[in-house]
Amino acid sequence: MLLHQDGSKPIYVQIAEWLENEIIAETFKSDEKVYSQYQLAEMFTINPATAAKGLNMLVDEQILYKKRGLGMFVTKNAKKAILKKRKSETLTGLIHELVLEAKRLEVEEKDLLQMVQAVIRGEEEQK
CATH class of the missing domain: 1.10.10.10 (Winged helix-like DNA-binding domain superfamily/Winged helix DNA-binding domain)
Structure with missing residues (x-):
């Protein structure tokens, strides 16, 4: 590292x-x-x-x-505690930023959810 x-x-x-x-x-x-x-x-x-x-x-x-x-x-319980901390702090923060940016860009909720699901599935949209 x-x-x-x-x-x-x-x-x-x-x-x-x-x-x-x-x-x-x-x-x-x-x-x-x-x-x-x-x-x-x-x-x-x-x-x-x-x-x-x-x-x-x-x-x-x-x-x-x-x-x-x-x-x-x-x-x-170290691993469990780390995962819990990172989920609550890191992911929540990133999601908050993502939602704010989506609102700024006037992306509708259903479209944002579809985009997230596509990334989870490994699909990249070429737009």
């Missing part, structure tokens, strides 16, 4: 999202140890404090838990 250092999203958030993606992909499963702040710092060439901030963000969200002296581990 490449970090985007253009300032659009803080690096520690990108680290947290990357770890979430790894949990979703089951690279890390429940109760498995994740990379340390120093390993993440070396992998992404960032400050260890920045990596720690990303890890602590996931601890605050109960995606990871700390074992004193051993490191950070994935919680039992």
Whole structure:
């Protein structure tokens, strides 16, 4: 993964999202140890404090838990929690933007739904 250092999203958030993606992909499963702040710092060439901030963000969200002296581990319901969070935050936001743009373009609800269904089915409309 490449970090985007253009300032659009803080690096520690990108680290947290990357770890979430790894949990979703089951690279890390429940109760498995994740990379340390120093390993993440070396992998992404960032400050260890920045990596720690990303890890602590996931601890605050109960995606990871700390074992004193051993490191950070994935919680039992981490994958489920990430999926729920992303559905409620990310997808809802994208859908809201899509509906607003459709209204601006005077696209009717039935047409918008057909467009979404076509994308889901993999059909691309050539218009």
